Amino acid sequence: xxxEPVIGLEIHVQLDTQTKMFCTCPVEFGAEPNSLVCPVCLGxxxxxxxxxxxxxxxxxxxxxxxxxxxxxxxxxxxxxxxYPDLPKGYQISQYEQPLATDGWMEVNGKKIRIRRLHLExxxxxxxxxxxxxxxxxxRAGTPLIEIVTEPDIxxxxxxxxxxxxxxxxxxxAGVSKADMEKGQLRCDINLSLRPKGTDQLGxxxxxxxxxxxKFVQKAIESEIERQAKxxxxxxxxxxxxxxxxxxxxxTHPMRTKEEAEDYRYFPDPxxxxxVIKEERIEEVRATMPELxxxxxxxxxxxxxxxxxxxxxxxxxxxxxDFFENALSFYPEDPKLTSNWLLxxxxxxxxxxxxxxxxxxxxxxxxxxxxxxIKEGVLSSKLAKEVLAQMFETxxxxxxxxxxRGLKQITDENSLVAIVQEVLNAHPKEYxxxxxxxxxxxxxxxxxxxxxxxxxxxxxxxNKILSEVLSQ
Amino acid sequence: MLWQKPVFELLELLKRKEVKPSExxxxxxxxxxxxxxxxxxxxxxxxxxxLQQAKELEGKNPEDYPLYSIPIAIKDNINVExxxxxxxxxxxxxxxxPYDATVIERLKKAGAFVVGKTNMDEFAMGSSTEYSAFFPTxxxxxxxxxxxxxxxxxxxxxxxxxxxxxxxxxxGGSIRQPASFCGVIGLKPTYGRVSRYGLVAFxxxxxxxxxxxxxxxxxxLLMEIxxxxxxxxxxxxxxxxxxxxxxxxxEVKGLKIGIPKEFFEFEMEEGVKECFDNFVKFYEGLGFEIxxxxxxxxxxxxxxxxxxxxxxxxxxxxxxxxxxxxYRARAKDINEMYAKTRDEGFGPEVKRRILLGTFALSTGxxxxxxxxxxxxxxxxxxxxxxxxxxxxxxxxxxxPSTAFKFGERTQDPIKMYLADIFxxxxxxxxxxAISVPIGRVSSLPVGGQLxxxxxxxxxxxxxxYLWEEHYKHYQEIPL
Numbered sequence: 001x002x003x004e005p006v007i008g009l010e011i012h013v014q015l016d017t018q019t020k021m022f023c024t025c026p027v028e029f030g031a032e033p034n035s036l037v038c039p040v041c042l043g044x045x046x047x048x049x050x051x052x053x054x055x056x057x058x059x060x061x062x063x064x065x066x067x068x069x070x071x072x073x074x075x076x077x078x079x080x081x082x083y084p085d086l087p088k089g090y091q092i093s094q095y096e097q098p099l100a101t102d103g104w105m106e107v108n109g110k111k112i113r114i115r116r117l118h119l120e121x122x123x124x125x126x127x128x129x130x131x132x133x134x135x136x137x138x139r140a141g142t143p144l145i146e147i148v149t150e151p152d153i154x155x156x157x158x159x160x161x162x163x164x165x166x167x168x169x170x171x172x173a174g175v176s177k178a179d180m181e182k183g184q185l186r187c188d189i190n191l192s193l194r195p196k197g198t199d200q201l202g203x204x205x206x207x208x209x210x211x212x213x214k215f216v217q218k219a220i221e222s223e224i225e226r227q228a229k230x231x232x233x234x235x236x237x238x239x240x241x242x243x244x245x246x247x248x249x250x251t252h253p254m255r256t257k258e259e260a261e262d263y264r265y266f267p268d269p270x271x272x273x274x275v276i277k278e279e280r281i282e283e284v285r286a287t288m289p290e291l292x293x294x295x296x297x298x299x300x301x302x303x304x305x306x307x308x309x310x311x312x313x314x315x316x317x318x319x320x321d322f323f324e325n326a327l328s329f330y331p332e333d334p335k336l337t338s339n340w341l342l343x344x345x346x347x348x349x350x351x352x353x354x355x356x357x358x359x360x361x362x363x364x365x366x367x368x369x370x371x372x373i374k375e376g377v378l379s380s381k382l383a384k385e386v387l388a389q390m391f392e393t394x395x396x397x398x399x400x401x402x403x404r405g406l407k408q409i410t411d412e413n414s415l416v417a418i419v420q421e422v423l424n425a426h427p428k429e430y431x432x433x434x435x436x437x438x439x440x441x442x443x444x445x446x447x448x449x450x451x452x453x454x455x456x457x458x459x460x461x462n463k464i465l466s467e468v469l470s471q
Numbered sequence: 472m473l474w475q476k477p478v479f480e481l482l483e484l485l486k487r488k489e490v491k492p493s494e495x496x497x498x499x500x501x502x503x504x505x506x507x508x509x510x511x512x513x514x515x516x517x518x519x520x521x522l523q524q525a526k527e528l529e530g531k532n533p534e535d536y537p538l539y540s541i542p543i544a545i546k547d548n549i550n551v552e553x554x555x556x557x558x559x560x561x562x563x564x565x566x567x568x569p570y571d572a573t574v575i576e577r578l579k580k581a582g583a584f585v586v587g588k589t590n591m592d593e594f595a596m597g598s599s600t601e602y603s604a605f606f607p608t609x610x611x612x613x614x615x616x617x618x619x620x621x622x623x624x625x626x627x628x629x630x631x632x633x634x635x636x637x638x639x640x641x642x643g644g645s646i647r648q649p650a651s652f653c654g655v656i657g658l659k660p661t662y663g664r665v666s667r668y669g670l671v672a673f674x675x676x677x678x679x680x681x682x683x684x685x686x687x688x689x690x691x692l693l694m695e696i697x698x699x700x701x702x703x704x705x706x707x708x709x710x711x712x713x714x715x716x717x718x719x720x721x722e723v724k725g726l727k728i729g730i731p732k733e734f735f736e737f738e739m740e741e742g743v744k745e746c747f748d749n750f751v752k753f754y755e756g757l758g759f760e761i762x763x764x765x766x767x768x769x770x771x772x773x774x775x776x777x778x779x780x781x782x783x784x785x786x787x788x789x790x791x792x793x794x795x796x797x798y799r800a801r802a803k804d805i806n807e808m809y810a811k812t813r814d815e816g817f818g819p820e821v822k823r824r825i826l827l828g829t830f831a832l833s834t835g836x837x838x839x840x841x842x843x844x845x846x847x848x849x850x851x852x853x854x855x856x857x858x859x860x861x862x863x864x865x866x867x868x869x870x871p872s873t874a875f876k877f878g879e880r881t882q883d884p885i886k887m888y889l890a891d892i893f894x895x896x897x898x899x900x901x902x903x904a905i906s907v908p909i910g911r912v913s914s915l916p917v918g919g920q921l922x923x924x925x926x927x928x929x930x931x932x933x934x935x936y937l938w939e940e941h942y943k944h945y946q947e948i949p950l
Contacts, residue, residue, distance in 0.1 A: 039570050043790045045563065045671040046550045046572060048704050078786050080832070082809055089789020135794065264832035266841060269676035269783055271705050 003193040005224050007153035010188040013145050013176045015058045020141035021121040022049030033136035041141035043087030055143035058175040060284045063117045065173040068103030070281045076271040080264045085124035085135050093120035095265040107162045113150035120144050156220035160213050168292045171317050180212050193227045203237040210244050219244035223251050303334035318356050325363035330371045337370050348391045360394035369397040409456045419464045422447045473498035478635045478689035486533045492525035492540030499542045503633035506950050510609045512627040513587040514547045521584035536582025544628035544637035547588040550669040551575050558671050559603035560593045562791045562798045562816030572669020574697045581696045589624025593818045595673040597621050598890040602820045611949035616874040619649030626653040629683050636684045636693050642677045644894025647906035651869035651918020654908045657683045661926045662901035663708030666701030672787040674780035677898040685945040687936040691715035710926050718929045719936040729764035729862030740872040742912030747868045750909040750919045766854040771847050772896035778844035785828030852900040859924050867893050869906040869918035905931040908944035
């Protein structure tokens with residue numbers, strides 16, 4: 001029997017706020033352990049939480065970017081469980097009445113519904129060393145949003161693409177850096193199989209905390225294989241929570257349904273219900289930054305880019321920003337700028353193993369190079385050399401051109417002299433050309449280019465040669 | 472004798488520089504030394520530190536400090552920076568607070584001194600202070616009897632005058648009931664009137680810090696300092712704070728006092744009712760109208776309270792897990808460490824309530840218990856709203872009995888819970904209420920409770936002030 005997977009995702013995203021969800025401690029990655037803490041995020045006796053307004057704004061923005069209905073009334077609830085890096089013995093989250101529900105996101109033309117989006121706080125970190133465990137509470141209290149999809153995902157690839165698209169939307173909305181490697185975006189997978197073409201739901205398995213896009217796809221592939229094997233031999237799937245081991249590429253059981261905790265959710269009596277005015281929601285909507293889809297469409301419409309180029313420039317927000325930044329210095333030819341950015345510039349970045357941020361060639365420098373090309377000062381061939389040099393030295397293209405005398409020779413008088421010299425140096429070929437053997441034109445242009453080390457403007461050389469012949 | 476003087480007089484003397492701050496502190500320190508061995512009101516006395524602070528304050532202008540050099544005893548569940556905050560629990564023994572509660576910040580700014588952290592039932596769970604993990608506090612009127620609780624230490628401190636004022640906390644009657652047992656005034660402010668920041672939570676939706684004292688005006692002065700909106704407490708209210716101490720001397724006329732008939736269906740100790748009738752007659756004599764009212768759902772107050780409070784407590788007390796601070800039991804793994812730490816660190820009443828709350832919040836029981844209790848709570852609140860359409864204040868005894876003997880009720884939790892039968896509904900409704908001494912049944916004090924509209928502590932203080940002029944309960948000092 002053939003099976004098809006039914007996949008839903010639960011994604012935790014760290015909001016990019018300056019301070020924590022319920023106190024004023026700074027949110028920072030990589031600080032000295034337990035240095036960014038206060039009575040509130042340490043859960044000291046007597047401390048009380050106060051909601052971070054910016055986190056609420058970001059959550060609303062994320063919800064709107066995911067086409068959710070944002071509720072004017074939502075409730076913070078306590079999720080009770082014991083864990084060493086959970087300082088209060090409960091996590092403040094939202095349960096029965098979340099901030100937002102009923103959204104959707106489009107991935108490659110397929111609509112994936114978002115069931116809910118709610119605000120909560122992150123726990124600290126347990127660091128295991130040998131037989132010891134250390135607790136770092138710097139992360140405790142970092143604002144998170146949890147996004148839960150409907151089980152609308154039907155393939156491992158789509159799951160990965162969904163996450164990549166989601167990451168982009170969140171970055172564009174300016175609510176999170178959503179870097180999976182830094183744990184700013186974490187994903188739990190719910191997966192069940194059913195006979196292909198049916199609409200009944202099988203027993204679902206949860207896979208916890210998979211920490212890269214690639215692993216999400218792999219974990220799903222491997223779990224589909226595992227479940228399919230069990231089902232096709234007449235076995236039964238156990239409802240349980242599993243973990244993914246990237247080294248083996250397999251999932252392993254963590255706890256069964258019977259061992260699952262009862263979180264004893266109830267409304268947090270330390271916090272009032274979160275009441276958001278309708279006008280506030282509209283205000284956030286009105287000031288929403290441009291989202292990937294809008295940018296993609298704008299790049300095609302305003303800059304006449306190909307759909308492929310527009311997609312590449314949109315998928316990586318930083319690259320699109322770089323592009324627009326370069327255009328702000330020299331807006332003459334977006335298409336040319338895009339070509340150079342996506343081909344030669346990215347080639348250099350890749351070859352040198354640099355990130356966009358580390359590039360010594362900034363948007364302004366790139367725009368200067370484009371200008372030199374566009375104005376015919378540099379040929380494509382020379383421009384490539386200059387770009388390489390720019391990466392070497394970090395110098396402006398004009399400086400390099402000046403220093404190395406790379407400027408294209410566009411001065412007719414000096415070119416006439418050079419053409420004359422070349423003709424004189426090859427009297428036989430000159431005679432044959434004069435007697436009508438026009439295919440030798442190419443030979444002479446080549447010789448002139450050689451003599452000028454490629455700096456001559458080929459069109460101009462052609463023109464001069466024709467003139468000399470007709471005299 | 473300085474320690475016998477009310478705060479408002481001490482402030483005058485200090486302003487006129489007739490006494491020095493250190494003399495004031497010294498006077499109460501001596502009184503503490505005379506009485507403490509007998510009553511044991513304090514877990515951590517801090518008079519020495521207060522004396523030091525008094526000397527530092529001596530050069531300052533008294534006009535800048537509304538509670539200039541006034542000693543105040545603080546219940547040991549309110550954080551004072553640098554001092555232990557034990558909540559009378561082994562699990563927090565030795566923990567030093569790294570920060571001040573908002574009320575303490577305000578007291579310090581007002582020039583008051585913390586002279587000690589007072590004994591209480593562990594985590595404020597109890598009605599007799601017998602559940603302190605360290606030692607019981609004794610009722611100064613009869614050392615064989617309990618002082619009430621959970622703020623027993625704070626009530627005894629002002630009863631024996633080792634401090635002229637104290638702070639307690641009231642979740643179901645924990646200020647008013649010990650005030651009643653010890654013959655002092657105790658005020659539970661409206662929920663949201665006083666910041667809870669720094670008060671170790673028992674049941675967050677019910678907890679409120681409040682003052683205890685012997686004179687209404689003193690209590691009013693303290694209320695002025697501790698009240699008011701605090702951005703650190705999301706449940707604190709943005710409501711203006713009146714000058715309570717000035718308002719209480721204003722004339723009151725034409726008040727209607729309601730007597731809830733249901734409260735008198737409960738069993739009451741002989742003599743308590745007579746004291747209360749006498750109390751009511753006094754107001755009637757002043758021309759106030761007395762009217763019988765009905766609070767039909769108040770009979771469910773105790774069961775409702777004993778669902779909601781333990782539910783919140785089970786979560787609030789989850790942080791005492793031995794990981795970061797406080798008591799930690801030795802164990803072979805983390806789960807055993809949690810279990811042993813909490814088993815050895817908490818006393819019987821705290822464990823009882825954690826278990827109750829954990830059970831009531833569990834899947835399958837949440838709707839039947841917690842949600843149902845929240846619905847009844849809303850009905851109890853509505854009863855009061857209806858009643859306050861007819862009357863301005865509601866009066867009843869604070870507790871159905873006077874102070875009971877040690878050990879009398881610890882074996883029977885339900886009987887212990889019934890000591891709060893007249894007080895818990897006030898917390899469920901979030902209202903202000905005051906307990907004032909209204910008489911005696913064989914040498915033991917009896918308290919009368921006045922319940923007000925939300926944020927109308929003023930009327931309660933006015934009525935207390937009128938009564939105090941008539942029945943000078945403050946003149947009698949035990950020990």
